[in-house]
Amino acid sequence: MDNVTVNPDVAAEQKRRHQQHEKAKAKQGRKMWLLIAPFLVLVVAFSYYPLFGWIYAFFDYEPPIPLHQSEFVGLQWFKMMIQNSTQVHQLVQVLANTFAMSLLNIATSFLPVLFAIGLNEIRNKHFRNTIQTLTTLPNFISWVLVYSIAFAMFSSSGMVNELLQNLHWIAEPIKFLDSDAHTWLKMLLWSTWKGLGWGSIIYLASITGIDPELYEAGRVDGASKLQLIRYITIPELLPTYFVMLMLSVSNFLNNGMDQYFVFQNAFNQTHIQVLDLYVYNVGMGNNSLSYATAISMLKSLVSVVLLWIVNVVSKKTRGSSII
Amino acid sequence: MTEIERHETTPGEQVFRVFNILFFVVFTLICVYPFYYLIINSVSANNLSAEGLINWLPKHIHFENYVQVLGLSGIGTAALVSLGRTVIGTGLTVIASAFLGYMFTREDLWHRQFWYRFVIITMYFNAGMIPMFITMKNLGLTNTFWVYVLPAIVAPFNIILVKTYIESLPKSLEEAAALDGATTLQTFIHIILPSCTPILATVAIFSAVGQWNSFQDTLLYITDDKLYSLQYLLYQYINQASSLANMVRNGGGVSAVASVAQSQTPTSIRMTVSVVVVLPILFIYPMFQRYFTKGIMLGAVKG
Known part of the structure; x- marks a missing residue:
């Protein structure tokens, strides 16, 4: 009952308290920032600070001579990429490999959609779940282990060659691994073996989310199973598919290195070297850190531009950005 | 029907x-x-x-292969390194993701938007392999155990997952804790952590598989064989076995093979180490499959 009339003193007091509260809040906010500061230090150390490493692309850096004693060479390494004809030849081959593997992966990116549609047609729920669990398993093993499996199965003394020889179908072991025949295709097959089941999970979930009334209506209209898939399931999955497609386009130059590194050998090197692997081989193998940095710098720039373009396209066509 | x-x-x-x-x-x-x-x-x-x-x-x-292989000194050390990085690395990134995810929901955090973007944007660029190698060298992390753990602690994607999850929780508990005069850390430990366990399990399982399977960091940053991971050791064994097999085919060094692997053949060593490397995944994956599936769904929603 005391607060019924507002007297000026109380109003001033309230204002003062409010200001005090704001101040305390700001102080509290800075205290909270101090709590996350150690993590920000990690972000700076492992994400921002390495960017300064690009500076090595403009020096003739040969460890253990420190950077400040190395010679500044300006754009020499960048010029070298386009002037020296053997380098040009090599780089063109590497770019061809990179583009080929990315294009093959993009061209087969509809396979997980088909896989999901097919799996969804299996009626027995336990059978379906078992297949899902077992086919996603390869996604969770490392590329080293995939190579170990490849070696056990396909090396000259591997399971497949022994089996074919025992059956007298072949006289000499087939060189699946130690040859440069169909290298791009083989790499595609391995990444499909590893990723197909896992890649389909997102579409399986999308199929579950499709309104059952759509199918009811289709059946009433006398649509066949194939027509239901063609006119209902596939159109409903397209938006998800486009998101995944654009993500893979923006990662066009980032094939990663693990797969190609483990499968690389003296025979298949010409067609297996993608950009990431080439950077490793040049930088760590040949110890040309500066030249390798120059290549990876160009790669990073092109990747950022690709991501930006894809984002603009996505905004224009779907009205939402992917990042 | x-x-x-x-x-x-x-x-x-x-x-x-x-x-x-x-x-x-x-x-x-x-x-x-x-x-x-x-x-x-x-x-x-x-x-x-x-x-x-x-x-x-x-x-x-x-089971002689397992006894022999696990007795090799290199394997025991590598198994410890792989186990250590998986446990410590996963533990730290789960704590960091939970804490940062929570802090970035707190509107009173100093310049919250700026710092959030400062962390998240690192998802979209990276300096590249060689600058990373030079960085690790400059920071004195090459040939240390910490090169496996420290760079993986702050994972922007995990932070987004946790932050989105916390934002979907009712605010009432947090407010009640604030009224009771709980500090930020107390609220985090007693209120936020327990209610985030489902999403943290997803983060943990993905990070654990990533740590266990990681191969490239050993290749780039480690030359000390006491710090080799199991994956890297397996890679070396496969290549040694292949060169041994080549020698046998060329009719040369049968004796060399015999001295390297008297009771053990290169094949048996390769197979046994492969099984040791894959067994944890084979056990863990079916048990936690729903967390994996949830992880990719959440990722897709954000993506």
């Missing part, structure tokens, strides 16, 4: 159904058989497995 559907099934659809099931059975076998092949060969008689005679069932089962 099913009765009606069965009535409507045309012959064409039945053919499709048969081929569909056939395809999935075959593809599933292709996915599973290699693991089975490794396991039966690692427990069969070594001379038989070296000749490629163990394809369907194990013969003369023995």
Whole structure:
């Protein structure tokens, strides 16, 4: 009952308290920032600070001579990429490999959609779940282990060659691994073996989310199973598919290195070297850190531009950005 | 419902159904058989497995390979390194993701938007392999255990997952804690952490698999063989075995092979180490599959 009339003193007091509260809040906010500061230090150390490493692309850096004693060479390494004809030849081959593997992966990116549609047609729920669990398993093993499996199965003394020889179908072991025949295709097959089941999970979930009334209506209209898939399931999955497609386009130059590194050998090197692997081989193998940095710098720039373009396209066509 | 559907099934659809099931059975076998092949060969008689005679069932089962392989000093150390980085690395990134995810929901955090973007944007660029190598060298992290753990602690994607999750929780508990005068850390530990366990389990499982499978960081940053991970050691064994096999084929160094692997053949060592490397995944994956599935769904929603 005391607060019924507002007297000026109380109003001033309230204002003062409010200001005090704001101040305390700001102080509290800075205290909270101090709590996350150690993590920000990690972000700076492992994400921002390495960017300064690009500076090595403009020096003739040969460890253990420190950077400040190395010679500044300006754009020499960048010029070298386009002037020296053997380098040009090599780089063109590497770019061809990179583009080929990315294009093959993009061209087969509809396979997980088909896989999901097919799996969804299996009626027995336990059978379906078992297949899902077992086919996603390869996604969770490392590329080293995939190579170990490849070696056990396909090396000259591997399971497949022994089996074919025992059956007298072949006289000499087939060189699946130690040859440069169909290298791009083989790499595609391995990444499909590893990723197909896992890649389909997102579409399986999308199929579950499709309104059952759509199918009811289709059946009433006398649509066949194939027509239901063609006119209902596939159109409903397209938006998800486009998101995944654009993500893979923006990662066009980032094939990663693990797969190609483990499968690389003296025979298949010409067609297996993608950009990431080439950077490793040049930088760590040949110890040309500066030249390798120059290549990876160009790669990073092109990747950022690709991501930006894809984002603009996505905004224009779907009205939402992917990042 | 099913009765009606069965009535409507045309012959064409039945053919499709048969081929569909056939395809999935075959593809599933292709996915599973290699693991089975490794396991039966690692427990069969070594001379038989070296000749490629163990394809369907194990013969003369023995576990000597495991005793021998686990006794090799390199493997024990590598197993400890892999286990250590998986446990410590996962623990730290889970705590960091939870804490940062929570802090970035607190509107009173100093310049919250700026710092959030400062962290998240690092998802979209990276300096590249060689600058990373030079950085690790400059920071004195090459040939230390911490090179496995420190760079993985702050993971922007995990932070987004946790932050989105916390924002979907009712605010009432947090407010009640604030009224009771709980500090930020107390609220985090007693209120936020317990209610985030589902999403943190997803983060933990992905990070653990990533740590266990990681190979490139050993390749780039480690030359000290006491710090090799199991994956890296496996890679070395495969390549040694292949060069040994080449020597045998060229008719040269049979004695060299014998001295390297008297009772053990290169094949048996490779198979056994492969099984040791894959077994944790084979055990863990089916148990936690729902967390994996949830992880990719959340990722897709954000993506």
